[in-house]
Amino acid sequence: MKTYYIKTPITKEQLSPLKKGDKVLISGTIYTARDAAHKRIIEALDNNTQLPFDLENQIIYYCGPTPARDGLPIGSAGPTTSTRMDKYTPALLERGVKILIGKGHRSQEVCDSLSKNNAYYMIAVGGAGAFYANSVVSSELVAWPDLGAEAVYKLEVKNFLCFVG
Amino acid sequence: MREIDLKYVQQKVKEAFIEANYNLNPDVRNALKQAFQNETEQKAKEVLQALIENYQIAEQGVFPLCQDTGVAVIFCELGQQISFINGSLNQCLQDAVKQAYQEGYLRKSMVDFPLYERINTKDNCPAIIHYELKDGSDLKITVMPKGGGSENMSKLAMLKPADGEQGVIDLVLSHIKEIAGNPCPPIIVGIGIGGNFESCALLAKKSLLTEIDHINDDPILAQLEDKLFKLINETGIGPMGLGGKSTCLKVSIKTLPCHIASLPVAINVECHAHRYKTILI
Numbered sequence: 001m002k003t004y005y006i007k008t009p010i011t012k013e014q015l016s017p018l019k020k021g022d023k024v025l026i027s028g029t030i031y032t033a034r035d036a037a038h039k040r041i042i043e044a045l046d047n048n049t050q051l052p053f054d055l056e057n058q059i060i061y062y063c064g065p066t067p068a069r070d071g072l073p074i075g076s077a078g079p080t081t082s083t084r085m086d087k088y089t090p091a092l093l094e095r096g097v098k099i100l101i102g103k104g105h106r107s108q109e110v111c112d113s114l115s116k117n118n119a120y121y122m123i124a125v126g127g128a129g130a131f132y133a134n135s136v137v138s139s140e141l142v143a144w145p146d147l148g149a150e151a152v153y154k155l156e157v158k159n160f161l162c163f164v165g
Numbered sequence: 166m167r168e169i170d171l172k173y174v175q176q177k178v179k180e181a182f183i184e185a186n187y188n189l190n191p192d193v194r195n196a197l198k199q200a201f202q203n204e205t206e207q208k209a210k211e212v213l214q215a216l217i218e219n220y221q222i223a224e225q226g227v228f229p230l231c232q233d234t235g236v237a238v239i240f241c242e243l244g245q246q247i248s249f250i251n252g253s254l255n256q257c258l259q260d261a262v263k264q265a266y267q268e269g270y271l272r273k274s275m276v277d278f279p280l281y282e283r284i285n286t287k288d289n290c291p292a293i294i295h296y297e298l299k300d301g302s303d304l305k306i307t308v309m310p311k312g313g314g315s316e317n318m319s320k321l322a323m324l325k326p327a328d329g330e331q332g333v334i335d336l337v338l339s340h341i342k343e344i345a346g347n348p349c350p351p352i353i354v355g356i357g358i359g360g361n362f363e364s365c366a367l368l369a370k371k372s373l374l375t376e377i378d379h380i381n382d383d384p385i386l387a388q389l390e391d392k393l394f395k396l397i398n399e400t401g402i403g404p405m406g407l408g409g410k411s412t413c414l415k416v417s418i419k420t421l422p423c424h425i426a427s428l429p430v431a432i433n434v435e436c437h438a439h440r441y442k443t444i445l446i
Contacts (some may be wrong), residue, residue, distance in 0.1 A: 021408075064232060064274075123405055123406070126349035130228035130230060131219040
């Protein structure tokens, strides 16, 4: 197990040495999106409507945080089970998403799409919501506030722990 | 008759839900520390270290243990000699959940119209309440915020009586291997054997409400729990499915009598953020 530091914007050079099981500490911008947000992203893509954020070269984090207390950027913010997003994932990878962060395993279709698009799936520590809250420096709501915890947030993170899946 | 004020019950249940979401029970903490010591692989150790740090951060009361603060499950053992004042028990429990999830900065994770619109109810209600009528005048309430990720990895099977013990072992092991890292291992496995379709599932959930170091009162079931515990940990799935010795922290089994034709088996999977609190009123 090697340790790598990734800083956004992601470059090819940062991704190419990564091997399954390596430890990765991510700093920079990541976007939260889970079930309901994925459904809306796909609907927007299908209808050719403009997305409220760019997918190209981005990191998607499967997360629905708890409400933030006053003065804090976020509440607990650990990963959710990735396999529920499998159905939607290849379309996002085709649009240039480079890193997905979640927990658990992925479908064969997602694995194939990852290698085809030179993208990576990272496993974060599930159930460690309080631990990850401390990695979030700031958060900004970027889309679909009606989804509550499932809305899309742009997070600035520092040394966010995950492992190459 | 013993009179119980529901305003008091509501306050206690609200506090229990908040407490459960921020303060991991000592038996689970010890099990995680034990697992950390047992692991030799660096990756597994790192994950377990994060989980230990996680409950230490959560106990400070700012961030809940997990962002999935769960479906609010309530087990209510109700003595027949109780008369309630100031409202209805059912409404009191629902209101307690509503208040806890609001005041405790907990995530509201319930949606209505599950197959179509999936609209968030915005207060984490309705809670799922299981009542059990008892003799006497005690009111015992267990609150259990149950995460969706691990709940999704649960299973119910109607085995044939001829499948016997080996059938149960095969079912549990193949299921745990299939779900692998999805339910946030190290997991806790609650198993119900017997009853019928619906009582078996509930029994599996009740099995989860067993302290980690408790040994089953029935020596044959204790042996089976031990056997399953070892086999599950030998799968090598490990913390978060990244490999290691700690795939489960506990296997707990409860049984009920069943029909001559049946052998129902339910597996309720719980993540390491195993949250429940019991209050006696």
